[in-house]
Amino acid sequence: MTDPTTTDEERPAMAAHETIAAGEGRPLQLVRWLTGRLEIRMLSLAVLIAVTLSLASPYFLTANNVLNLLDQSVVVGIVAIGMTFVILTGGIDLSVGAVAGLTGIIFGLVVQPLGLPFGALVALVSGAAIGLVSGVLISYFGLAAFVVTLGMMSIGRSLCYIFSGGISISAIPETLSDFVYAKVAFIPMNVFVLIVLYLLAYLYLGYTKGGRTIYAIGSNVEAARTAGLNVVGYAILPYVVSGALSAVSALLLAGKILSVDPLAGNLLELDAIAAVVIGGASLFGGRGSIIGTLIGVFIMVMIRNGLNLMGVSPFWQGSAIGAIIIAAVLVERLVSRRGAR
Amino acid sequence: MNRHMQASTTALFTASGVQKSFGRTRALSNASITLRRGEIHALLGANGAGKSTLSRVICGQIRPDSGDIAFREKPFAIRGPRDAIDAGIALVMQETSLAPDLSVVENIFLPELGRPGLPRFGAMRRKAEVILSRLGQRAQLPLDGDVRALSAAQRQLVEIAKALAQEADLIIFDEPTASLSPGEVERLFDIMLRLRGEGRALAFVSHRLEEVFAVTDRVTVLREGRTVAADLATAALTQTELIRHMVGRELSHIYSERAPADHAAKPVVLKVERLKSAPLVRDVSFELRRGEIVGLGGLVGAGRSETLEAIFGLRQRDGGSVWLDGRPFSPRKPAQSIRAGVGFVPEDRRRQSIVPDMSVRENLLLAHLGAHRGFGLAYRRRDAKVKQLLAMLGLPPDRLLDASMLNFSGGMQQKIIIARWLMLEPQVMLLDEPTKGVDIGTRSSIYAMLREIADSGVAVLVVSSDFDELLGICERVVVISDGMSIADMPSAVLDEEKLTLLAAPRTSMERNVRFLRELAADHGGAAFWGLIEGERLFCLKSSVADQSASPGFGDGAAVGFHQTRIAAALAAGSADFVTEADGGLSTLIVHVAGSRGHSMGAAGLVLPAGAARVAADRLADRIRAHYAATD
Incomplete structure (x- = not known):
């Protein structure tokens, strides 16, 4: 029982660990490791849902529908990246839907005089600027994220109507649509953008100073501050990312339907938050992963798509999605509590 | 029996x-x-x-x-x-289970508020008064005040009263003294003895x-x-x-052996002069040399932690100056101090040090990340150092990947946090209560670790409320009382009792300062208050009205009798004025006691040559009366 490499005070915990682990073989340990990984649990859930839906509807697993699923994942998926950043710091961004709507309108207004590249740039910068304002109010002035982004949501949506005069703008150049659906290695550009953004976010959160600081802020901001990390700056950054990515999703949406609408992106924030939470992130911050979020997005989109295929009334879809969010989080809670002390 | x-x-x-x-x-x-x-x-x-x-x-x-x-x-x-x-059966916990927004009375009767029917506040109030009076603590608690505003000791008293309101026969005190000052601990013990006397069982x-x-x-x-x-x-x-x-x-000895090294010749690394940071740090000065372990002693709430934070850049300074390596040092944020070679282990591990959702490795590398300038992580650059630190901690490398530091004991957590800073090879290490919540077996290894750090040339500053520990590991102790550094003495001439006396709260000190000033002014000489032990005098406070009557030592000085200008008087132990052999200064020394009869040291009045004679016995009475009323 005495392991020479462990110090005395480690012994009780180690001993307890050994007595229980001793009876297990290697395969069981592998299972334990696999079930210990949140992403793998969520991925199994996604696969389970996919299998169930493909049994329920013969159309579900057709190539066309899979492409359709990916296409439907783009808008909420991109917004969910920014939402993951924000939630990892322990914050929340309720303004993403309104920002997507507003940046879409701004794009629709400036794209004719400025042209496509500059129009897109203006939309991106305005999205980032709105995020910057929220971030500074939250991180530097210490206001509650919920309240600030709620305010921003209201202002953003109101500006949508003011700028657009309350009607959709259809003067979107068709080149945008061509761009969005151009094929890159057999996949449409919008899906390609989604993949690239997730890859970048994955690398940023895992392998850069900023990414790890975001996790540290959400997990224990005092410890992060004491260790010399820039806790103000990196708590602002996620809101900027979130704002900019809301604009990206607005642009892709505009390219898809070739029009911008003051109501676009309505309730997008709820889908994005749900995806992040299903993906295993803690709303208190510090815990979660970008892969989990992507799986969460797929789960949401698959369920919605599957319910459509099965002809379930849209009135019931909200209830179904809500129940699945709560069930996923409950199961996760029960599973992870068993593993915890 | x-x-x-x-x-x-x-x-x-x-x-x-x-x-x-x-x-x-x-x-x-x-x-x-x-x-x-x-x-x-x-x-x-x-x-x-x-x-x-x-x-x-x-x-x-x-x-x-x-x-x-x-x-x-x-x-x-x-x-x-x-x-x-x-x-x-009632539990009095370290982390109290009180509702901060309710009043003291409501908290005492909190379990009863859960019962059906309207609460009867009048009756509760009377009962609370009875309970507190029985404990002899009626004056300690404002019954209608919010618990939020109470000190740790007062909150504990509320917990005890709550237990008594439940007619608890068995009361468990779980580390009740952890955040109390020595005086408050004494008061708690009085209460515990009373409860024992009432026939209750206490754990x-x-x-x-x-x-x-x-x-x-x-x-x-x-x-x-x-x-x-x-x-x-x-x-x-x-x-x-x-x-x-x-x-x-x-354990042969829980404090590591220490060579009686003389650090006076070593270069000063950190110099703090008249540091001020409202409201708790009022006037703190000291020096820290290479390879030295210096203690910052004092009561909880005296401003010791805040002093460290003000040095480190976590707290705004309002005045004074700090030099690091001879250069002015005023970091606006921790990253600057860290890059300059200062490490800081804060008091509350769980709240201020541990990042629970990160692996042990990332926790170990957190300060590295704070010091690192660049986009990436550069964790690899520290691989060799990580390996070396693991060996020092006695941790097998596979535990580095443990998902959470919370699976380790408090002692190991603390060692990992200290190692976090050693990673950066600092010049100065500031540690706030490094053994808080650490068991005695691991304490000794933390002491040995601090010794090793100091021996490698780091200047170490330790804050501790455990005076025994402070004297055991530090070569020198700077005493902070109510935000002011009032003494700077080698540990060798101190013991717990003296340290406690030096650290005594400023409330009585301020009164004594005023008294000494009056005494000196009234008689046109100098007055002092200190401790006499063997052939040495520790001056707690002095006041000089007439420079020619200066006794030759100042506040916080630890001097041999012969080093003073009043050697004969100190050595004589007389009840009357003693004039020095050269016919110069005349001194009266009075041994004084506090209200409970415990020794408060000695007070003295020094008169210059040729001053008017004063009746020694009346003066002695006046001095004794002042101190007996202090406590």
Whole structure:
């Protein structure tokens, strides 16, 4: 029982660990490791849902529908990246839907005089600027994220109507649509953008100073501050990312339907938050992963798509999605509590 | 003696063969304890030994997996805290369980507010007053004030009153002294003795052995979830025996051997002058040399932690200056101090140091990340250093990938946090209560670690409320009292008692300062207050009205008699004025005592040559009367 490499005070915990682990073989340990990984649990859930839906509807697993699923994942998926950043710091961004709507309108207004590249740039910068304002109010002035982004949501949506005069703008150049659906290695550009953004976010959160600081802020901001990390700056950054990515999703949406609408992106924030939470992130911050979020997005989109295929009334879809969010989080809670002390 | 014989017949609470596992961790494997009326029973053990689990089993917060529990000689199946409260068992916790926004009275009767019917506040108030008066603490608590505004000691008093309002016969104190000042600890002990006198059974969980010997009758020791020593009479034990039971081996000496090194010749690394940071840091000055361990002693709330934070750049400075390596040092944020070579281990590990969602490796590399300028992580650059630190910590490399630091004991957590800073090879290490919540077996390894750090040329500054520890590990102690550094002395000439006296709160000090000033001015000389021991004098405070009467030492000085200008008077021990051999200064020295009759040292009045004579006995009376009223 005495392991020479462990110090005395480690012994009780180690001993307890050994007595229980001793009876297990290697395969069981592998299972334990696999079930210990949140992403793998969520991925199994996604696969389970996919299998169930493909049994329920013969159309579900057709190539066309899979492409359709990916296409439907783009808008909420991109917004969910920014939402993951924000939630990892322990914050929340309720303004993403309104920002997507507003940046879409701004794009629709400036794209004719400025042209496509500059129009897109203006939309991106305005999205980032709105995020910057929220971030500074939250991180530097210490206001509650919920309240600030709620305010921003209201202002953003109101500006949508003011700028657009309350009607959709259809003067979107068709080149945008061509761009969005151009094929890159057999996949449409919008899906390609989604993949690239997730890859970048994955690398940023895992392998850069900023990414790890975001996790540290959400997990224990005092410890992060004491260790010399820039806790103000990196708590602002996620809101900027979130704002900019809301604009990206607005642009892709505009390219898809070739029009911008003051109501676009309505309730997008709820889908994005749900995806992040299903993906295993803690709303208190510090815990979660970008892969989990992507799986969460797929789960949401698959369920919605599957319910459509099965002809379930849209009135019931909200209830179904809500129940699945709560069930996923409950199961996760029960599973992870068993593993915890 | 009588008490013990009577006590052994009436066991109020017995637990035996108690087992409890949390998930994969077995917290208790065969724990037993017997608590009797009219007895204070110490529950001891290293961290992780299961003391807290057992005390929570006793008070019904945790249901054991198996074991026999009897209360009032009947089998007692506790289903939850409510049962325990109804039966008369209460827990006074370290982290208090009070509702901060309710008043003191409401908190005392909180369990009753849960019962049906309207609360009767008038009756509650009267009952609360009775309870507090019985404890002799009526004046200590504002009954209608919010608990939020109370000090840690006052909150604890509320907890005790709450237990008494429930007519608790069995009260468990779980590390009650951790955040109390020495004076408050004394007051708590008074209360505990009164409760014992009323025939209640008390359990006392603590790390501090001195306190166990001061206040308990019997001792039960847990190790690795088992009771390894049951029901020993405290008086028949020595500290070494207790430590042996707790750690299962003998510690030769818990403080590491220290060479009587003289650091005076070494270069000053950190110099702090008249540092001010409102509201707690008012005037702090000291110097720190290479390879030196200096203690910052004082009471909880004296401004020691805040001093460290102000140096480190976590707290705004309002005045004064700090030099690092001879250059002005005023970091606006921690990153600047870290890059300049200053490390800081804060007091509250869980709140200020540990990032629970990160692996041990990332926790170890957190300060590196803070110091690193660049986009990436550069973790690889520290690989060799990580390996070296792991070897020093005695951690196998695979535990580096452990998902959370919370699986480690407090001692190992602390060592990892210290190693976090060593990663950066600092010039100065600031440590705030480095052994808080660390068991005695691991403490010694933390002391050895600090020694090693200092020997490698780092200047180490340690804040500790444990004066014994401070004197054991530091070469020099700077005493902070109410935000002011009032003394800077080598540990060799200090002991706990003197340190306690030096650190005494400024409220009495301010009164004494005024008194000394008046005394000096009234008689046109100099007045001082200090401690006399053997051939040495420690000056706590002095006031000089006439420079020609200066005794030759100042505040906080520790001097041999011959180094002063009043050597003859100090050596004489006379009740009258003594004039020095050269016919110069005349001095009257009066030994003074506080209100409880405990020694407060000596006060003196120095008169210049040729000054008018004063009646020594009347003057001595005046001085004694002043000090007797101080406490």
